[in-house]
Amino acid sequence: MNKIELLRYCEENGVPYCIDSSNEQRYYFRNEVRLDILPYLSRFNPRLPEALARLSEIAAEEDAWMAGETEAAFKRLVRCSGGECAMDRRPFLGLHVALQRRLIKLILNYLSLETETASFERIETIRLAALGEETTWTLDAGGGIRCVREYDTLRWISQRDGRSLPGRTGRYAYRVSADCRLLHVPEAGCSFRFDEAPGGEKTRPSGRMEACFDADRLAYPLTVRNRRPGDRMRVIGLNGSKKVQDMFIDEKIPPSRREAMPLLTDSEDRIVWIPGLRRSPFALPDDSTRRVLRVRVERCTDAE
Template sequence: MAPGERPGQGRDYAWQQWIVRLKDSAEQRLLWHEEDTIVVAVSGGPDSMLLLCALHELIEQREVDGRGRLIVAHVHHGFRSRESDEEALFVEREAQKLGLPFVMTRVDAPGLAEQRGLNPQAAARELRYTFLQDVAQRYDASHIALAHHADDQAETVLMRMLRGTGSTGLAGMAWKREEGGLTYIRPLLHMRKTDILEWCAMRNIPYVTDSSNTKRDYTRNRLRLDILPLLENENPQLVSALCRMADTLRDEADWLEEETHRLFQRHVKTVNNDEGSPFVSHAGSGYLLDRKTFCNTHVALQRRLIKLILNYLTREAEQIDFDVIDTLRNAAAREHPSTWRMDVSRDVAFVREYDRLLWLRQDVSASDDIRCVKSLTIHRTSTSGHLSLPLNNSMLHWMIRAAADRDATSNMRHLIDSSDSSAGPRVRGRAWEAQFDADTLCWPLHVRSRQPGDRMRVQGLNGSKKVQDMFVDAKIGPSLRSFIPIVTDHNGQIVWVPGVRRSDVALVQPSTQYIIHFVLEGGAHAST
C-alpha cells in the first residue's frame, strides 16, 4: 500500500482501470452505444454477476442522461427445482439492490428435450433465447448481453472439434452477432475464469454456484474438468491459443458469410418464385436454388449457403452437423440420381428435382402429394374467355376463331397482354399453348388436379401413356406435379396437360371450321 493510501483504495483504482479497459474493448468491437438498452442474461453465477456489475458501473458513468439502461433477465430451467428457486430469488435481490428491472420465467427444459428429442442443454438454450428475445421486445432493448468467457470459448471450440465441424464451428462464439433485429454481445469473451473469480472476490461481488457444473454427465463438464487440464499440461497457454484461433477463423468466416449472403440474395428464391415455371407451389414454405448455379459455386460457399438456408427454415440448424451438410452438397453436385430426397431435421426436408434444389418445411414437403381440388368447368362459347386456376394461381385463356381467320392468334396475344392481371412474367412456348377442333371436342371441358392412374392418348404415339411417366420425361419435379392443371373433356378423357403434352383428341384438320386456342398464363410470383 502506498503512503497515505487508505485500505481498499488500490483495489478501487484497479477496478476502475479494468472498467476503462472493458469500455475500450467494447468500443473497439462496436459492441454497444451509450444510449442502448441492454438485456443482461444473469444466471447468478460469477460470470454473469461480474458482467452485471461491470455494465451497471458503465451505465452509471454514462454521459448520455435519461437513455440507456439495463434489464436483468433470469431463466429457471426446471432442472434443479429447489436450487433453481434459490438462484432466482438471489438474482432478483441483487437486481433490486442495483435498482434494475428484473424479469424471470420458468420453463420446462427437460420436458421440451424429451418431446423434441433434443439434448437437455439444447432445449434449455432454445427456451432461454426465446425468453431473452421476448424481454428485449417488451423493453424495447436493442442488445442482449451474455457472460461467456475465454474458458467457455475454448470448451466450445474443443467440443465442436470432437463432434466434427468446419471452420465456422472452430470460429467458436462471436463477440457480437446480429439476429432477428437484436445484437447479442459477449463483453467478457477475452477473460479467463480465474480472473473472473478474482474480480468477484476483490469487489465482494456475490454469486451462487451451480451444482450441476461438477457433474460429468455432460460433455462440456468433462471437457472442463478433465480434458482441458490434461491438455494444458502440454500447453499452459492452450485456452489463449484456442481463443486466438477462434478469433482468426471468425474474421475469415465473417467475410465468407458476407459472400454467402450476397449469393443467397442473387440466386435463392422462395419456392413460389420460380421464374422457370408458371406454377406456384408451397407458397412461402421453403427455398429454391438452380442446381447449375450451385455447382458453379466454390465448395466453401456451397456448404455455407446450405447452412444459411437451413438457418432461415429451422431453429434446429445449429444441431445439424457437418456430415449432413456435406451429404446435401454431394447429392446436389452429382449427376445421378436426378431426383433425391432427405429429411434434414424434424421439420425440414431437402429435395433435388432435376435442376431444382429445394429446402422445404416438412408440413408441406410431401414429395408426391395428390391435391384434392374441385374441378372447374369450361362451357362451349363463341367468344374469348379466361378462367382463374386457384390450383396454382395461374390463368387459362381461350379464344374460339374460324379456321380461316389468320389474325386471331395475334388477337389472342393482345387480349392476354392487355388484360388486367397481376400475374407477373408471361409464360411463352408451345408447351403452354394448345389448339383443338372446337366442334369435335366433347363439351363441357373440365380443369382439375391430377389423380392416381391418370393416362392420356398422346399425339404422335400409339396407345396411351401414364401422366406420371410424362412428368418424369419432362423432368417436372415431384413437388410441382400436383400443381399442374389437367384438362379433360366431358367424358373424363384427358385432352391436354399444360407444359407437358397434348392428346390426339380433336386435332386440327384441313376440314376444321372452328379452332379453340388455349394459353396458360403464369401464376403470381411472390417476392421475399
C-alpha cells in the first residue's frame, strides 16, 4: 500500500494523522529520491515504484537463498581453528563464481570485526589469485588478515593480538649425545626416539619417519635443527648434493612448514636425514655393522 492510498483511507474514514516535516527536506538523500528522482523516472514507467518493490522482494529472497548456500559451503569446505581458516583449493574451484565471492567474504567476516571493509575489488583479487597458476603467494585481505596459498591449500590468517604468519619459527638446534634416547622438539611438534640394537638385526626402516644408521660410523654429537640458508645434502642415489630448499619445493612442502621441519646432522654439520623426505649415504648399515642406531620421529602427543 502506498502513501496516497493511506492518506485517502484516513480522509474517507476521518482518521487523524500527522506529517513529519523532515519528509519534505531534500537535505536527506532518501527524500531526494522520493520527491524528485522517482517522479521523474515514473514519467517513463508509471508503475516504476511497483516494479522496484517487486525487484526488492525478489532480490531479498534470492539473497537469503544464496546466504544459506554460502553457509552450507562454509561448513562443508572450510576448516577453522583459532584465528585461521583454511580450505582445499580444488573444491573451491568447482563453486559458481557468485558462491566463490560470497564464501571469501564470509571467511573474512568470520575472522574480522571489520565486516564492511572487504570491498568487491579485494574479494575479486583473492578469488582470481586462487584461480591462478602461481602455487604459493600471500595477499593482504584487509582487517588484519593475510590470505595465503600453499599449493592446493588456501588459508586466511588473522594477525590480530600480535599473531604472526606461520613459518616464522626462528632458529633452533638440539644436541644429541650418544646416550640420548628421547628428544622433544616442540618447534616441530614432534619427538626423536633413538634405539640401539646389535648389528645383523633388521636394518631397514619401517617407513619414511624412521632411519637406520651404523652407530660406529656416525660422528657424534648429532644435532636436530631446522634449515639454514644454503643448506645442501647428499642424497642416496644422487651424484653430488642438492639444496634442501629445492627438495622442499620438489616435495611441495608448504612454506609455513619449511622453517619448522627438523633436520638431523652429525658433528661436522652434514645433514644425514630429513624425516619424511630424504636420507643421506652417510653411516649406512651393512654386513659389517656391529651396532645399529634406529631413529624414529613421533608426534609429541604420541611420545612418552
